[in-house]
Amino acid sequence: MLYCVEMEVNIPETWDEEKIKDYITREQATSQKYQKSGEWVYLWRVAGQYSNISILNVESPDELHKILTELPLFPYMDITVKSLCKHPNAIRESMI
Amino acid sequence: MLYCVEMEVNIPETWDEEKIKDYITREQATSQKYQKSGEWVYLWRVAGQYSNISILNVESPDELHKILTELPLFPYMDITVKSLCKHPNAIRESMI
Amino acid sequence: MLYCVEMEVNIPETWDEEKIKDYITREQATSQKYQKSGEWVYLWRVAGQYSNISILNVESPDELHKILTELPLFPYMDITVKSLCKHPNAIRESMI
Amino acid sequence: MLYCVEMEVNIPETWDEEKIKDYITREQATSQKYQKSGEWVYLWRVAGQYSNISILNVESPDELHKILTELPLFPYMDITVKSLCKHPNAIRESMI
Amino acid sequence: MLYCVEMEVNIPETWDEEKIKDYITREQATSQKYQKSGEWVYLWRVAGQYSNISILNVESPDELHKILTELPLFPYMDITVKSLCKHPNAIRESMI
Amino acid sequence: MLYCVEMEVNIPETWDEEKIKDYITREQATSQKYQKSGEWVYLWRVAGQYSNISILNVESPDELHKILTELPLFPYMDITVKSLCKHPNAIRESMI
Amino acid sequence: MLYCVEMEVNIPETWDEEKIKDYITREQATSQKYQKSGEWVYLWRVAGQYSNISILNVESPDELHKILTELPLFPYMDITVKSLCKHPNAIRESMI
Amino acid sequence: MLYCVEMEVNIPETWDEEKIKDYITREQATSQKYQKSGEWVYLWRVAGQYSNISILNVESPDELHKILTELPLFPYMDITVKSLCKHPNAIRESMI
Amino acid sequence: MLYCVEMEVNIPETWDEEKIKDYITREQATSQKYQKSGEWVYLWRVAGQYSNISILNVESPDELHKILTELPLFPYMDITVKSLCKHPNAIRESMI
Amino acid sequence: MLYCVEMEVNIPETWDEEKIKDYITREQATSQKYQKSGEWVYLWRVAGQYSNISILNVESPDELHKILTELPLFPYMDITVKSLCKHPNAIRESMI
Numbered sequence: 001m002l003y004c005v006e007m008e009v010n011i012p013e014t015w016d017e018e019k020i021k022d023y024i025t026r027e028q029a030t031s032q033k034y035q036k037s038g039e040w041v042y043l044w045r046v047a048g049q050y051s052n053i054s055i056l057n058v059e060s061p062d063e064l065h066k067i068l069t070e071l072p073l074f075p076y077m078d079i080t081v082k083s084l085c086k087h088p089n090a091i092r093e094s095m096i
Numbered sequence: 097m098l099y100c101v102e103m104e105v106n107i108p109e110t111w112d113e114e115k116i117k118d119y120i121t122r123e124q125a126t127s128q129k130y131q132k133s134g135e136w137v138y139l140w141r142v143a144g145q146y147s148n149i150s151i152l153n154v155e156s157p158d159e160l161h162k163i164l165t166e167l168p169l170f171p172y173m174d175i176t177v178k179s180l181c182k183h184p185n186a187i188r189e190s191m192i
Numbered sequence: 193m194l195y196c197v198e199m200e201v202n203i204p205e206t207w208d209e210e211k212i213k214d215y216i217t218r219e220q221a222t223s224q225k226y227q228k229s230g231e232w233v234y235l236w237r238v239a240g241q242y243s244n245i246s247i248l249n250v251e252s253p254d255e256l257h258k259i260l261t262e263l264p265l266f267p268y269m270d271i272t273v274k275s276l277c278k279h280p281n282a283i284r285e286s287m288i
Numbered sequence: 289m290l291y292c293v294e295m296e297v298n299i300p301e302t303w304d305e306e307k308i309k310d311y312i313t314r315e316q317a318t319s320q321k322y323q324k325s326g327e328w329v330y331l332w333r334v335a336g337q338y339s340n341i342s343i344l345n346v347e348s349p350d351e352l353h354k355i356l357t358e359l360p361l362f363p364y365m366d367i368t369v370k371s372l373c374k375h376p377n378a379i380r381e382s383m384i
Numbered sequence: 385m386l387y388c389v390e391m392e393v394n395i396p397e398t399w400d401e402e403k404i405k406d407y408i409t410r411e412q413a414t415s416q417k418y419q420k421s422g423e424w425v426y427l428w429r430v431a432g433q434y435s436n437i438s439i440l441n442v443e444s445p446d447e448l449h450k451i452l453t454e455l456p457l458f459p460y461m462d463i464t465v466k467s468l469c470k471h472p473n474a475i476r477e478s479m480i
Numbered sequence: 481m482l483y484c485v486e487m488e489v490n491i492p493e494t495w496d497e498e499k500i501k502d503y504i505t506r507e508q509a510t511s512q513k514y515q516k517s518g519e520w521v522y523l524w525r526v527a528g529q530y531s532n533i534s535i536l537n538v539e540s541p542d543e544l545h546k547i548l549t550e551l552p553l554f555p556y557m558d559i560t561v562k563s564l565c566k567h568p569n570a571i572r573e574s575m576i
Numbered sequence: 577m578l579y580c581v582e583m584e585v586n587i588p589e590t591w592d593e594e595k596i597k598d599y600i601t602r603e604q605a606t607s608q609k610y611q612k613s614g615e616w617v618y619l620w621r622v623a624g625q626y627s628n629i630s631i632l633n634v635e636s637p638d639e640l641h642k643i644l645t646e647l648p649l650f651p652y653m654d655i656t657v658k659s660l661c662k663h664p665n666a667i668r669e670s671m672i
Numbered sequence: 673m674l675y676c677v678e679m680e681v682n683i684p685e686t687w688d689e690e691k692i693k694d695y696i697t698r699e700q701a702t703s704q705k706y707q708k709s710g711e712w713v714y715l716w717r718v719a720g721q722y723s724n725i726s727i728l729n730v731e732s733p734d735e736l737h738k739i740l741t742e743l744p745l746f747p748y749m750d751i752t753v754k755s756l757c758k759h760p761n762a763i764r765e766s767m768i
Numbered sequence: 769m770l771y772c773v774e775m776e777v778n779i780p781e782t783w784d785e786e787k788i789k790d791y792i793t794r795e796q797a798t799s800q801k802y803q804k805s806g807e808w809v810y811l812w813r814v815a816g817q818y819s820n821i822s823i824l825n826v827e828s829p830d831e832l833h834k835i836l837t838e839l840p841l842f843p844y845m846d847i848t849v850k851s852l853c854k855h856p857n858a859i860r861e862s863m864i
Numbered sequence: 865m866l867y868c869v870e871m872e873v874n875i876p877e878t879w880d881e882e883k884i885k886d887y888i889t890r891e892q893a894t895s896q897k898y899q900k901s902g903e904w905v906y907l908w909r910v911a912g913q914y915s916n917i918s919i920l921n922v923e924s925p926d927e928l929h930k931i932l933t934e935l936p937l938f939p940y941m942d943i944t945v946k947s948l949c950k951h952p953n954a955i956r957e958s959m960i
Binding site for chain 1: 299301335337338
């Protein structure tokens with residue numbers, strides 16, 4: 001099942017450059033792990049914002065939650081989750 | 097260039113069933129025209145809402161505007177437009 | 193999978209008593225159909241509001257969408273949908 | 289009487305891992321105490337969010353307040369409280 | 385148990401003076417019925433707004449809902465409901 | 481003249497238990513001073529929230545401001561102030 | 577006592593030019609009545625908006641409510657009311 | 673002096689095609705009158721929205737108000753007005 | 769030209785009493801400087817809030833900006849600025 | 865292609881004067897670099913606010929993102945991005 005997830009990052013002001021770099025590196029590794037295994041289908045940057053719009057294809061809400069909470073930056077993000085389903089006007093057979 | 101567009105439909109209360117059907121049919125034709133010609137890449141239904149999340153791939157903002165304003169329901173929709181760009185953590189070469 | 197859905201009803205001002213009664217009767221029949229078949233697990237009234245909080249247990253987002261859009265009052269409701277999953281602190285084995 | 293309570297957790301940025309673990313352990317103990325004694329009927333995680341939706345069955349608003357303010361994370365949560373009552377369309381005899 | 389309820393009235397634009405007067409008269413009768421029987425403890429006008437702040441003392445949320453939905457203007461009001469309980473700093477014995 | 485004041489408390493994260501206790505004790509003393517002298521008529525706790533709804537009966541807005549700014553927690557509260565007046569449907573002679 | 581009142585006008589779409597003119601003429605007469613008698617101290621237009629910011633000097637909230645509800649456009653305005661008092665840094669003796 | 677004005681158009685649902693065309697033609701004439709005389713410096717369409725962002729260069733707020741209220745669609749627009757001034761980092765001598 | 773400016777103060781939590789006093793003293797001096805020279809026409813306290821509503825009469829937006837940014841508390845305030853012009857119903861010749 | 869970007873600056877409270885000056889100097893250098901090379905067409909200060917409205921003319925959303933994220937204050941700004949296109953009523957040939 002498909003989710004559209006928007007993640008807006010709010011890095012704490014008290015973090016120094018080094019801590020930020022460490023989190024970003026670990027964040028990259030986690031998201032790329034799930035891109036390679038296929039759950040994380042699309043990861044787009046919203047132009048001009050420190051936020052992304054992602055399309056995730058998972059077995060259940062529990063799996064979605066597991067993936068998102070595994071992101072090191074999870075506690076520092078405002079996350080919007082939308083459950084997607086087939087649109088009657090969509091001509092594609094599959095949703096991705 | 098890629099846009100993520102969310103369209104929330106607010107059908108006027110005064111419309112009767114017939115008028116609604118007519119608009120929905122014409123809406124379908126317009127969106128499928130652009131799905132076939134490739135600009136309208138994805139069209140997903142947000143579960144439980146009369147709204148969709150779409151990914152459009154166009155040459156310019158003007159082209160995006162032309163496509164969206166061609167939709168019969170355009171005047172009756174709350175539309176959010178986000179310009180997308182390549183995310184540094186995305187492993188896909190192309191954005192779609 | 194479980195959804196928590198909040199539905200706030202906005203009856204159009206132009207409707208007369210008869211039309212309202214008709215919709216409410218058909219709304220009741222639809223919601224009770226799905227309560228009997230088990231998808232609609234809980235239906236609570238929010239005290240002092242023309243809105244309800246419901247817990248639905250469905251196979252997919254598509255099924256959720258089918259049930260909600262089948263409600264006659266669907267076009268006249270502000271609906272919030274939240275995908276639920278098991279809470280690490282919950283002592284119940286099952287989620288309902 | 290039944291309440292639907294949504295709790296969104298905002299862990300202070302200045303907390304270290306150890307402090308967070310301590311709070312989460314004590315939070316778990318408190319919520320499980322009231323799950324076992326029956327007031328805290330349901331505790332669901334909202335997928336993708338550090339928040340839960342709970343159904344509490346208490347004698348009075350005072351009891352609700354006592355339980356919620358006993359949670360160690362109470363000062364660090366945005367809490368929404370909705371008083372529930374029997375829905376005219378609900379086919380269940382009891383509300384839980 | 386005590387509720388603080390704020391009711392903001394939005395009279396439909398299409399109503400003529402006569403219809404408005406009729407509703408206001410019936411609204412007065414209903415609210416005064418419950419003021420006399422004691423559930424509706426206080427009814428204050430918010431200066432400069434077509435809204436009131438009321439304190440209701442009822443047996444249950446269901447009773448609150450019954451009273452509010454009995455108001456003819458119920459479908460035309462934005463209503464906020466807050467469940468009240470004893471404040472630790474209050475020196476009054478009773479809450480009203 | 482009567483005011484309905486809602487005070488939502490946001491204790492700074494950096495405070496330790498001792499500082500919090502000190503402020504709460506001084507807050508209690510100040511609010512009870514004005515409850516005893518009659519300006520602070522009602523002080524109710526909103527169930528599940530670190531906020532209160534209060535009814536104050538004062539000579540002028542200046543007096544209201546003096547009382548509220550005397551509260552030690554004043555700088556750490558989101559405060560909503562509504563000026564109340566007699567409701568045409570209220571059967572009570574006096575407003576409190 | 578002084579109030580700062582912001583009034584945003586929302587003329588119903590169904591009104592024709594004649595009805596609008598009638599309301600505007602009566603609105604002018606009412607506001608000028610209170611400007612002449614001194615309660616309505618200032619009436620400014622917000623540039624680019626169909627709204628005004630006014631300073632009213634009245635005896636009580638009840639008098640404020642009487643004046644505002646006497647305005648023919650009262651039911652068609654979003655009104656914000658703020659109670660004003662002397663600022664410690666103001667060098668003027670009087671508030672107007 | 674410079675203003676940045678955002679105008680979001682909400683055409684009433686009850687208007688037919690002919691009435692809409694008439695308003696749009698008159699709207700065009702008014703805006704082009706002020707573009708030619710120089711007050712209306714820039715008029716941009718926001719992609720995907722029935723709204724524009726405009727830069728107006730006028731003598732006073734009163735002149736801004738006169739121009740905007742002369743637009744036939746003025747009563748049917750949500751308008752945001754921001755007063756602009758020279759930015760310390762701007763390298764252009766003039767603001768347009 | 770006239771501006772209505774609302775300034776809501778948010779003193780940083782980390783400041784101690786001494787630092788707060790210093791800022792308030794310097795803030796007073798700056799605002800009184802411009803009250804004496806006439807630009808700052810009115811300065812009112814909003815009852816119950818740490819905010820003020822002010823009327824400033826300046827030559828240009830640039831002068832408004834200069835005055836407001838000279839306030840020591842400028843970085844710690846949420847500021848709303850509204851450009852005012854003559855109201856057609858105002859009977860006063862001048863706007864102040 | 866043209867973007868209208870609004871940037872509201874929120875300097876962290878913990879920064880001292882020196883750190884602020886350093887960031888502002890580097891911010892100025894970055895924005896002036898792109899003003900000189902032509903992407904950053906207009907940079908206006910919003911009167912009374914620590915924010916600016918800018919018009920950027922770039923090749924792609926990616927280029928917009930590169931420029932904005934290069935600003936030292938980027939992590940400390942609330943940024944709104946609007947994609948602009950030619951307005952049918954605009955008499956200018958070019959959009960800038």
